[in-house]
Amino acid sequence: MSDDSLIREAARVLRGSQRLVILTGAGVSKESGIPTFRDALEGLWENYDAQQLATPDAFRRNPRFVWDWYQHRREMMAEARPNPGHEAIAALQNHLPQAVVVTQNIDGLHQMAGSQDVIELHGSLRRNKCFDNCQGNPTLINIHTLAWNPATDDGPPPCPHCGGWVRPDVVWFHETLPPGALERAHLLCAAADVVLVIGTSGVVQPAANLPFVAARRNATIIEVNPELSQITAIARYYLPGPSGEIMPQVLAAMTDGE
Ligand code: APR
DSSP states (O other), rough: OOOOHHHHHHHHHHHHHEEEEEEEEEEEHHHTTOOOTTTTTTTTTTTTTHHHHSSSSHHHHHHHHHHHHEEEEEEEHHTOOOOHHHHHHHHHHHSSTOOOOEEEEOOOOOHHTTTEEEEEEEEEEEEEEEEOTSSSSSSEOOOGGOOOOTTSSSSSBBBBBTTTEEEEEOOTTTTTOOTTHHHHHHHHHHSSSSEEEEESSSSSSSSHHHHHHHHHTTHHHHEEEESOOSSSGGGGEEESSSSHHHHHHHHHHHTTTO
16 A cells, blocks of 8 residues: 555544544654653753653652652753644644554643643653652642752752652652553553554563553554554554654545645
8 A cells, every 4th residue: 555545544544533542752752853762861861761760769869869850851842842743643633633642752742732631641741849749649749839959959849748759750760650551541541442553662561562462352553653653553544653743644544634
């Protein structure tokens, strides 16, 4: 099937979907210039492995070092804006209001592009919480309302409730996913008739299992990725290319003649 006919066929399937789940990974933010966390290991952190830094133990051992690495990533992310792929996904949700975005990304770009219902499996770098979740899980803290000054007070700010450390509201290695997020994503994929998988290598569990949960119940899997992934084998339609180019074409094919 030619790429054009693939796009049209995928658009037809998406237009007819009743319970669509859109699962995204780091690839959907690539064209927004978001570095993967492996890309962010430069400067002070260049000799570290992400799995050494993105863990509760690393934070306990050296909270300032881990906090500063996340501040560095925030600075790298600060200029990032949604790309045409995020925008097409948000527009697709407007056409299919029941469609839910399930993302592994922590950059908040889906919401910035206008996506309403987004499940963030790995949290968000735009939020912070008390390391001890002293008021419940999660105890979110708005660091901009604290007396703490990032310019002078190095390291994590103190929790205003318990005085403990504040940390990024992201999922670290050896941590469970946010309460309810994976359960809801799993339920949605078990009930989905179509799952659109965009920009994920399909390697990191438990997110990588979600398309298989849907495929086992005869859902149609559509994948957008410039490379083959662990998901491609179960994709009924594999659209090769960057999501910033492919997704606007899919949206246009979906809305042609509307
Ligand atoms: N459009 C779509 N997909 C793309 C693009 C693009 N422009 N560029 C790259 N990709 C694809 C790559 O081919 C790859 O399959 O995006 C995928 C990115 O894979 P990973 O970097 O493994 O990201 P992801 O699958 O989201 O898993 C990352 O693991 O790094 C941890 O917790 C972190 O959530 C993160 C997860």
